[in-house]
Amino acid sequence: MRVRTESKREAILEAASQVFLESGFEGASMAEIAARVGGSKATLYGYFGSKEDLFVEVMHSAAKHHFERIFAALENDSDDLPLALQRFGERTLAVLCQESAVQARRAIIAESGRSDIGVRFFEGGPKKGTAELGRFLALQMEKGKLRQSDPIVAAHHLMALLDSETITPRLFGIEKKLTKGYVREAVGRALETFLAGHRPSGGAGNKGS
Missing domain, CATH: 1.10.10.60 (Homeodomain-like)
Structure with a gap:
């Protein structure tokens, strides 16, 4: 054996x-x-x-390698919330907009209608990342930097805003490559919308501490 x-x-x-x-x-x-x-x-x-098991594990292993460091950096940057989220957004998109990540996501979406590969990928990857981001946002809510709401829903909102001008056009082949300047500006626009919607009563809290 x-x-x-x-x-x-x-x-x-x-x-x-x-x-x-x-x-x-x-x-x-x-x-x-x-x-x-x-x-x-x-x-x-x-x-x-199976090949599906191996593919999902490859995706999860790559995500773990990148996102453990990204979330650690987010915690270290947490004193200035807008700056922390800006850096988080840029670092996250630098990974998710790579050609290899885009190709992998396309493959997962294509296979999801024929097997449970999409569910397995989501449960072991994006769902865990959303939970980690939700924990960070919950802490910011406790500090009064964000209004009280469901932190997981807030995390979904933030990720959807970050996706809208970057990952989505990459997936459809509308954008072949995104410059750092474009990503930085796209993240800024996403955060402007997110923070406006999650600003605590009185408008304080989004200017750092």
Whole structure:
């Protein structure tokens, strides 16, 4: 019986990430991934039950790598709320607007009508990120920097505003590449709308501390 190791698992994820990026979900094969790793398909299936399982784990692993640092930075920037959210928005979109992330999201959407891959991706990725952002916003509500509301709904509102001028046009191929200046201005417009809608009574609290 083969012993599964973390190093082998990481090697599989790395190889799978490259193959999915090059060929997309539909075009990628477990045989090609196994060849990149230097093993057999049986070895892959010993770690991941299906191509869908492997694809979702690749997405979650990449998101964890980026967003643990993004949320840590958000906590460190929290004294000045508008500045903290501006930096959070720019850092988040720098990841989500990458070509690899856009391709992955397109693949997930395409497969969602045929399997539960969309649900699994959402539960282990975006839902967790929204919960983390919601916890941050709840703390800002307690400090009086935002009006009291459902923090998860507020997090959904913020992410939707950030998506509207950036991720959405990237997904549809309307924008091939977004400059840092464009993203910065788009985040600013999103935050202007978000903070106006979530300003505490009296208008204080959105100017930092």
